[in-house]
Amino acid sequence: MQMGEGVEWALHSCLNLGWNEGEAATAARLAAFYDLPAAYLNKQLQALARAGILTSAPGPRGGFRLGRPLEKITLLDVVVAIEGAEDAFRCRQILKDGPGGSTEVDYRETCVLNGAMRRAELAWRRELAAQTLAEIRDTVERTFPGTPEHTRERLSTLRR
Amino acid sequence: MQMGEGVEWALHSCLNLGWNEGEAATAARLAAFYDLPAAYLNKQLQALARAGILTSAPGPRGGFRLGRPLEKITLLDVVVAIEGAEDAFRCRQILKDGPGGSTEVDYRETCVLNGAMRRAELAWRRELAAQTLAEIRDTVERTFPGTPEHTRERLSTLRR
DNA sequence: GCTCCCATACTCGGATAATAACTGTCCGAGTATGGAAGG
DNA sequence: CCTTCCATACTCGGACAGTTATTATCCGAGTATGGGAGC
Structure with missing residues (x-):
C-alpha cells in the first residue's frame, strides 16, 4: 500500500506556484526545479487542473497557476486529486460467500471490520483536510525565510 | 493507493480462528470458507505467522491457529504484517535537488510537508492500533449471536 | 508611423510503451497418522 | 494382545507465471507571439 510519488511532486509544485506571485509556470520549469521527468509531472498537474486546484493555459506565456489561494487548498484536496477518492481499504464483501451470506445485503454497511x-481512514482524511497549504507555506517561511525569494529566482531562471 | 485485498482475508480469517476454539484450521478450509484461492490465502497466512500473529504446523492435523488471544491482536498488527511497516507516503527528499539543497541533510526530518x-498517517495508525480483534469479535457476536456456532460448524464440515 | 496578418514557436492534453507491484499457481520438504508386521 | 516400524497422505513453505496498476515517454491540437507587409 504505497502512495504514488506524484503526490509529493504535486504538493511541492503547488507551494512553488504559491511563491511565484500569480505568475504561470510551465510543467517543464516546475519539473526542472527538482530534476523530475517533465512529461510525467505534467500528467499530475493535469489532474490538479481537472480538480480545479490549478488552472492551465496553453501556448507561449502559458503554463499552470493556482486556481485558488493556498488558504483554500488542503492536503486532502491534493491527495484526492492525484490518488482518487476511493478508500485504501476496499471491502470486497466476502461475507456474501460466508455462512448465511445473502447476495442482496450490502455488507459494506453491516461488516464490523x-x-x-473506515473509521481509521476517516481519521487520516480528517488530519489531511485540517492542514491547508497556506499553513505549510507559513511554517516553511518561518523556518527558512529565504525560501520565497530563492524559489521565485529559480523558477524565473530555469530553462530560460 | 490501494490496500491489498489480502488484508481483508487475513482479518476475517483471524476472527474465524478465534471462533474455532483453539483448533487448527488449514489454509484450504479457511479459503473455502469464503471461496477464496487457497494457495494465495496461504501466502497471507504465512505472513501472519512470520509476524507471530498465527502459529503454523505442517502435516496431518496441522494448519494455522492463533498465536495469541484476540485481545492482543490489533488491526494495525494485521495490516503491518500483510502490507509492511513502511508509510504510504514516502518522502523521496526531492528538496535535495531544489535551491540550496544539500546531499548531507536528511530532508525526511526537515521537510514540513x-x-x-506523517502526522496524518500516525492518526490512522493510532485508530488501527486502538481496535483489537477481540472488540470486533464481541461486536459481531452482539449483532449476530449465531456467528460463533455457524463459523465453527462450517470450518469443521468444509473439505471433508 | 500605424494596423493587420500570418508564420512560428511554445504549451497543454491525451494516447502510447516500459516497468514494477500485486495476484494467482505450482511443487517440494517435513510431519503425524494409521495399519501391518513381529514379539 | 501389545509394541515397533514404515509407507502414506497431508500440511506448510517458498519458488515460479499471469495480470493489473504505476511510471515514463511521445506526438498532435490549439494559442499567444512577433516580425513583416500593406495602408
Whole structure:
C-alpha cells in the first residue's frame, strides 16, 4: 500500500506556484526545479487542473497557476486529486460467500471490520483536510525565510 | 493507493480462528470458507505467522491457529504484517535537488510537508492500533449471536 | 508611423510503451497418522 | 494382545507465471507571439 510519488511532486509544485506571485509556470520549469521527468509531472498537474486546484493555459506565456489561494487548498484536496477518492481499504464483501451470506445485503454497511477500517481512514482524511497549504507555506517561511525569494529566482531562471 | 485485498482475508480469517476454539484450521478450509484461492490465502497466512500473529504446523492435523488471544491482536498488527511497516507516503527528499539543497541533510526530518503527511498517517495508525480483534469479535457476536456456532460448524464440515 | 496578418514557436492534453507491484499457481520438504508386521 | 516400524497422505513453505496498476515517454491540437507587409 504505497502512495504514488506524484503526490509529493504535486504538493511541492503547488507551494512553488504559491511563491511565484500569480505568475504561470510551465510543467517543464516546475519539473526542472527538482530534476523530475517533465512529461510525467505534467500528467499530475493535469489532474490538479481537472480538480480545479490549478488552472492551465496553453501556448507561449502559458503554463499552470493556482486556481485558488493556498488558504483554500488542503492536503486532502491534493491527495484526492492525484490518488482518487476511493478508500485504501476496499471491502470486497466476502461475507456474501460466508455462512448465511445473502447476495442482496450490502455488507459494506453491516461488516464490523469494514466499519472499523473506515473509521481509521476517516481519521487520516480528517488530519489531511485540517492542514491547508497556506499553513505549510507559513511554517516553511518561518523556518527558512529565504525560501520565497530563492524559489521565485529559480523558477524565473530555469530553462530560460 | 490501494490496500491489498489480502488484508481483508487475513482479518476475517483471524476472527474465524478465534471462533474455532483453539483448533487448527488449514489454509484450504479457511479459503473455502469464503471461496477464496487457497494457495494465495496461504501466502497471507504465512505472513501472519512470520509476524507471530498465527502459529503454523505442517502435516496431518496441522494448519494455522492463533498465536495469541484476540485481545492482543490489533488491526494495525494485521495490516503491518500483510502490507509492511513502511508509510504510504514516502518522502523521496526531492528538496535535495531544489535551491540550496544539500546531499548531507536528511530532508525526511526537515521537510514540513513530510511532517504533515506523517502526522496524518500516525492518526490512522493510532485508530488501527486502538481496535483489537477481540472488540470486533464481541461486536459481531452482539449483532449476530449465531456467528460463533455457524463459523465453527462450517470450518469443521468444509473439505471433508 | 500605424494596423493587420500570418508564420512560428511554445504549451497543454491525451494516447502510447516500459516497468514494477500485486495476484494467482505450482511443487517440494517435513510431519503425524494409521495399519501391518513381529514379539 | 501389545509394541515397533514404515509407507502414506497431508500440511506448510517458498519458488515460479499471469495480470493489473504505476511510471515514463511521445506526438498532435490549439494559442499567444512577433516580425513583416500593406495602408
